[in-house]
Amino acid sequence: MTPDDFAQLVRARRTSMLVDRDRAVPRALVQDLCDLAQWAPNHKRTWPWRFALVEGEGRARLGEVIADAMELHGDPPEKVTKARGKYLRTPATLVVGSAEGDSPLRTAENRDAVAAGVQTLLLAATAHGLASYWGSCPKGANDVVAELCGFEAGTHVAAIIYLGWATEQVAPPERPTAALHIVD
Numbered sequence: 001m002t003p004d005d006f007a008q009l010v011r012a013r014r015t016s017m018l019v020d021r022d023r024a025v026p027r028a029l030v031q032d033l034c035d036l037a038q039w040a041p042n043h044k045r046t047w048p049w050r051f052a053l054v055e056g057e058g059r060a061r062l063g064e065v066i067a068d069a070m071e072l073h074g075d076p077p078e079k080v081t082k083a084r085g086k087y088l089r090t091p092a093t094l095v096v097g098s099a100e101g102d103s104p105l106r107t108a109e110n111r112d113a114v115a116a117g118v119q120t121l122l123l124a125a126t127a128h129g130l131a132s133y134w135g136s137c138p139k140g141a142n143d144v145v146a147e148l149c150g151f152e153a154g155t156h157v158a159a160i161i162y163l164g165w166a167t168e169q170v171a172p173p174e175r176p177t178a179a180l181h182i183v184d
Contacts, residue, residue: 013123013148016131017089019164027053029128030163036116036124037096048110049117056146059087062095065148066141071141083138090133090164096121097146100154107156114137114158121161131166145148160179 034051042048054062067083087093098114099105118134125132137145137157146155 008092008126009123013126013134014131014170014172016084016166016168016170017133017162018165018166018168018170019092019131019162020145020167021164022090022166024055025130025163025165027137029037029130030092031093033094033121033124033128037121040113040120042108042113044106046099046101046110046113047105048099049114050099050149050155052095052097052150052151054093054149055085055091056094059093060085060156062093062145062148065144067137069141069144070138071182075138075176082145083092087162089125090131090162092163094121094146094159094161095149095160097151097155098151098158099152102155111156111158118159118161128165129166131170133162135162136160141163 013179024037030053034049038047038049039052063086068081070083071080096114096118098107100110101110122132122134137160142157143153145157145160146153149157151157
């Protein structure tokens with residue numbers, strides 16, 4: 001891969017849920033994406049990544065667990081209702097967790113490593129022709145989502161990623177030029 005090929009891949013990645021809802025994402029492909037995510041930098045080699053693939057009826061169960069937590073948290077009824085069905089919008093949902101560290105610093109480093117891994121995963125998904133959307137776990141729902149996914153207590157749900165086969169291309173948004181400060 002050339003630097004131009006890589007730049008093209010990075011610029012091709014879009015946040016999109018314009019997907020074929022009926023075409024399954026092969027589990028082996030999702031496993032490959034997760035394996036690639038673990039190549040992100042990881043200080044002290046704590047291997048903090050946690051993954052759970054939610055598909056089929058599990059997507060509705062995820063929506064129910066999240067909606068119930070949102071309701072307890074006092075979210076507006078329309079948001080709660082939307083949450084019950086939103087995970088059915090794509091054929092696969094990947095929940096990515098970050099394991100708790102042995103200190104606050106290590107926990108922060110773990111979350112950084114997991115976030116870097118999620119970007120790697122999203123780029124790989126794009127290379128395979130998948131559309132993706134990185135969503136966050138709603139306030140108050142982290143622990144019930146982590147439990148549903150079989151993650152250890154203390155795991156932070158870093159991403160809820162919608163995955164599906166792209167049906168349309170999404171135009172790139174305008175981006176500002178990066179501000180580069182020079183320190184001599």
